[in-house]
Amino acid sequence: MLVHVPALLNSEQLAHFRKQLDAGNAPWVDGRVTAGHQGVHVKQNQQIAEGSSTAIELGNVVLAALERHPLFISAALPHRVYPPMFNRYQGGMHFGSHVDGSVRLMPGTGEKIRTDLSATLFLAAPDSYEGGELLIEDTYGTQTVKLPAGDMILYPASSLHQVNPVTRGTRVACFFWVQSMIRDDGQRTLLFDLDNAIQRLTATNADEAARVRLTGCYHNLLRMWSDV
Ligand SMILES: O=C(O)CCC(=O)C(=O)O
Ligand SMILES: [Fe+2]
Structure with missing residues (x-):
């Protein structure tokens, strides 16, 4: 099941996120640092360094917004949420078809989390960049997702998915995984x-x-x- 969660962040929060992520000193690194065997060959984007103060501060805002959003709670029935991460694509960057790793280690604690659901929270206005659609293969065919800034898509982490090349502007997003109380x-x-x-x-x-x-x-x- 794909679930569109509208308005997870409001416009003030979005403006704050964009300011922090656009800052000259924002710690952007090659996205392949967290890619597994499969992802490393198809992943071409950038990420905010995991564990950096920017990732932690903004990630906590996202976690607080998730806790307050009844649609997220009802659809995901969350048990654990991976600390949110941030990525961007520009100048033709893309992410080829892949399935997310099934078990990840939570940074810091080293505890294992099973990835039942994957989430992308869009942070850039859709008309500010060309391409960058998230294509998700589900039971009913391939779904094309490109949402307003502040909106999030939740999808089964078992789905093959990819991000189309961004040919103009910059696609900025937050992404993370959820272990649900309900695995199936x-x-x-x-x-x-x-x-x-x-x-x-x-x-x-x-x-x-x-x-x-x-x-x-x-x-x-x-x-x-x-x-x-
Ligand atoms: O950028 C996205 O929307 C998805 C990123 C992704 O698939 C991943 O990091 O595994
Ligand atoms: Fe992925």
Whole structure:
């Protein structure tokens, strides 16, 4: 399931991010520093150095925004979130087709995180650069994603994906991974659908007893399937 999470960051936050990331002393490095065997051959972009004060400060703003966003919580059912990273593509840079590594070590703690979901949070206005679409192969074919600044796409980390060459301007984004309480994408999608239906019943003040029972089913499925 692909989920578009709109307006994760507001315009003031975006302006602050862009200022920090555009600063002459922003610690941009070759993106291949964090690529695995597969990625290293197809990855051509730049990243803010992991663990730098810029990455930590901006990453914490993203983590706080995620915690407050009900759509993210409902769709991802997060257990752990990898510290957000930042990348950019310009002058023809691109990222060829790949699947993200399935298990990563959390910087600092060395704890393992299973990557169930991948996320890209767009930080540049779509008309400020040419190309840079994120192409994601899912069950229904290839989806082309290029979102307004501040919006995020969540997709199964098991999907093949790539970023088209950026031929004008600069594509700047934040990207990270989520280990979900629900490992299986099909089960997670079902819980997301059920949660949405319950939210609608709540909004319409429909049969209260039925809503309580459905909410019980939601939690009992979550209890049955979650690993925490
Ligand atoms: O830039 C993006 O939107 C995706 C980056 C990516 O696929 C990766 O770093 O593995
Ligand atoms: Fe990727």
